[in-house]
Amino acid sequence: QVQLVESxxxxxxxxxxxxxxxxxxxxxxxxxxxxxxxxxxGKEREFVAGISWSGGSTDYADxxxxxFTISRDNAKNTVYLQMNNLRPEDTAVYYCAAxxxxxxxxxxxxxxxxxFWGQGTQVTVSS
Numbered sequence: 001q002v003q004l005v006e007s008x009x010x011x012x013x014x015x016x017x018x019x020x021x022x023x024x025x026x027x028x029x030x031x032x033x034x035x036x037x038x039x040x041x042g043k044e045r046e047f048v049a050g051i052s053w054s055g056g057s058t059d060y061a062d063x064x065x066x067x068f069t070i071s072r073d074n075a076k077n078t079v080y081l082q083m084n085n086l087r088p089e090d091t092a093v094y095y096c097a098a099x100x101x102x103x104x105x106x107x108x109x110x111x112x113x114x115x116f117w118g119q120g121t122q123v124t125v126s127s
Contacts, residue, residue, distance in 0.1 A: 001026045002098045002116040009094060009121030012086055016125070020081040022096030022118055029053075030074040033104040036081045037111060038092035038123075047109035048094070049081060057106040064090075086125045093120040 049070035097114035
């Protein structure tokens, strides 16, 4: 079992920045591929960014590429999402997810491939 807790969400003006954190407990994240997803009101959950267990491989949705950065600190059992130049369309509940399958690629974008999820943190970007 893996318990994931997101934090760092909030209200920010367009062009601003936020840093989300996802703290894990229950087992080490050092061998687990992690990802961030988001779900806006009335829309399906969508992939935002993924990172391999070592941090050596990352993947981003086209809509956030160049603005968001995913990273991890395995010593702290924590994954981060640095979000810069935020736009109103980034408004959503952001979830972190853990995929336990061995060697799951960071490019894995299907939500069903991730077994454990956090409760989500709200990000609201005002124009």
